[in-house]
Amino acid sequence: MSTYAIIMAGGIGSRFWPKSRLDHPKQFLRVFGDSTLIQNTVARLQGLIPPERCYVVTHERYVERTKAQLPAVPAENILAEPISRNTAPCIAYAAVRLLARDPDATMVVLPADHVITDVRKFHTVLRTAIETAQEPGALVTIGITPTYPATGYGYIQFEGSLDQLDEQPRALRVRTFAEKPDTETAERFIDSGDFLWNSGIFVWRADAIRDQMATHLPKVFQAFEPVAEAVGTEREREVVAAAFQNSPRISIDYGVMERAGKVYVVPASFGWSDVGDWRAVYELSEKDEHGNALQGNVIVHDASRCLVQSDDRLVVLIGLHDTVVIDTEDAVLVCHRESAQQVKNVVDYLYAHQLTRYI
């Protein structure tokens, strides 16, 4: 049995505007220091899954950029989505490709643009998940021990209790999956003690997810069935395009996880963040004694708790606190840290007003 990573890199990340653009989405950004988020995602797996067993599923337009950023990952492991159809078709494609190479494969599915600070714990948790996934038909997710009543994450309710969590990770049966809650519901989830954040990290055998899809998502399964015979042939690209075209748009959470029988969650606390906006970048950044996280050509005077990033031009900040300034070649964002979620609205505005040069 070999373990493979399936890195899902389909996102646009419009909340990272003006750094993230349509041709330069979040996973390719150097948000922290010298490496990009997708480079960190591959690097973080070393010791558990080598680059030659890492796969990336991304939109066609990002294939070349992905290859350039991940030279250690074999070019044939970069799988192109001709159109975005959410996670289920993406995982179906990866499973078919993997089964053609290794019928005994176990898949670790994970987003390309998250941050995990405790890599040792991350590996320990994944090992437990991989082991659990060897039970026939088992689907395993990683659930993050919540630290506050977040409304930006989905939740997973488990059976049993969280005692002795720090000692050794273990898999618990999943009771329910819950969508992103409102504040009141999130607080109830936290108080109950049996809810975890849905990290979007899944572990299963490739044959298990294929079988579960055949049962719970037959349309997706059938759409990708012809791909199995086309893998490695001249026809692959064309057959894959048809498969995505014929597949419904659905998430793996909703399509399979919420319906399948043997679903487990491994609770974890390895310093995880989905780095959803500039506020999260601030929180994850190293700060100086005034709480400022400054990167590039920046001068501050009487400023504190600010995130400032400049590619090239001089940015001067005076008398401001809790402020985010992101300077790029053709646009600059100046934003209160607590308003970081609203960056998405501005990108919507740019679309609505056809200001495409800035998208």
Next chain:
Amino acid sequence: MSTYAIIMAGGIGSRFWPKSRLDHPKQFLRVFGDSTLIQNTVARLQGLIPPERCYVVTHERYVERTKAQLPAVPAENILAEPISRNTAPCIAYAAVRLLARDPDATMVVLPADHVITDVRKFHTVLRTAIETAQEPGALVTIGITPTYPATGYGYIQFEGSLDQLDEQPRALRVRTFAEKPDTETAERFIDSGDFLWNSGIFVWRADAIRDQMATHLPKVFQAFEPVAEAVGTEREREVVAAAFQNSPRISIDYGVMERAGKVYVVPASFGWSDVGDWRAVYELSEKDEHGNALQGNVIVHDASRCLVQSDDRLVVLIGLHDTVVIDTEDAVLVCHRESAQQVKNVVDYLYAHQLTRYI
């Protein structure tokens, strides 16, 4: 008797960084709309003093730029200072040049970079000042009726009372000139009712200021005596350079006005501002319904009472209030409106760290 304007354009205006630079000082900026401050200063005199009787005294390095911005002002009226020596030498030079042209000349001396919103009142006040200046030996200043206890201006104390000010301007004798006060003193000045802001606008006959300089600033007077014979000759530039070199560095306020006998002030309230910093620009700008003054390529979302100017790039502001953003080709300033005075400190920092490309 003819009246001439002497526009003093020697300043650097480092508080308008990043728009003001060493080779592009405040008077040449389009701070409000399409015209620069110096263009507005000349335009504001129309109806009272035509461009051919306007003179500008500026640093050598700004002569060409001044000519380009003021095509209606004759090129020979742009007087070059080889070195900056404060206002007294500058006025001495202008007086000598003017007397060579018109021994009966009256001078209206005024800064190039101020704003006056009520031009009709401004002309009425100047007419009173010009009339007052015909009394032999009289020196006349314009004093602004203060609206708050400013600590950034000098003050002029007058004799008499301010009754019926709005009806018709009149000249009052000056009791004292006061330097920029601390807050407590400024409040006392305002409460007393007999203090005005020193506008830096002066009116006198050229022969009167020459005579007063001979008495109170003999070193300045003597330095510029040789210039009289050199006006219009090949030697002028060389002789003027020597005059500035030999002249002490002193202001006309301190050197003459505080010492002379017949000093008058005409109180005025014509919407004057010295536009000392970006906060003043905000206050003088037209605002939208959220109190924002936006110029250029700017998008705001949940922002109020902000001043944002962009030359070219897109500036996006989210969730901020009372914030100044000034975007230029190579630098961007992001500043709380109440911290606008501290921009000067940043320019000092740039000097101290030899970041000359930004100065």
